[in-house]
Amino acid sequence: xxxxxxxxxxxxxxxENPGADETNIVKAKRKVLVYTPSNEVxxxxxxxxxxxxxxxxxxxxxxxxxxxxxxxxxxxxxSLPTDFSRFKTMHMYDIxxxxxxxxxxxDM
Numbered sequence: 001x002x003x004x005x006x007x008x009x010x011x012x013x014x015x016e017n018p019g020a021d022e023t024n025i026v027k028a029k030r031k032v033l034v035y036t037p038s039n040e041v042x043x044x045x046x047x048x049x050x051x052x053x054x055x056x057x058x059x060x061x062x063x064x065x066x067x068x069x070x071x072x073x074x075x076x077x078x079s080l081p082t083d084f085s086r087f088k089t090m091h092m093y094d095i096x097x098x099x100x101x102x103x104x105x106x107d108m
Contacts (some may be wrong), residue, residue: 029107033092036104045084048095052078055099071098 003016033042033052042048045067045088047064050067051061058078060068076098080091 002082030061031089031092031105032107032108033095036102042103044088045080052095052099055102074098 003014006013006015019069033048034040035042040047047071056073057069057071057078058074060070062068063079065082067082069078070076078094078098080087089105092103094102096105
């Protein structure tokens with residue numbers, strides 16, 4: 001048995017061929033990280049790093065396989081994959097939570 005489990009109106013059901021019925025397809029929107037003071041979409045790590053530095057974050061070079069930032073006044077650490085193409089929504093939300101009112105995650 002294969003397919004996709006769909007939850008709709010309080011009922012869960014298995015849809016065996018989700019591509020056959022257009023109403024069963026859930027279209028995923030791409031999420032982007034936005035620097036809210038200037039309403040800029042973050043498009044690269046250098047762009048993100050510039051804003052994090054301005055907010056008091058410093059680059060941490062302890063792990064060569066990750067891009068990490070820490071803030072001296074807190075215990076927070078932001079860990080990101082070194083390749084920006086692997087920058088996912090969970091990384092965006094980590095930045096948003098640790099920088100309240102400075103970043104947002106929006107649908108593109």
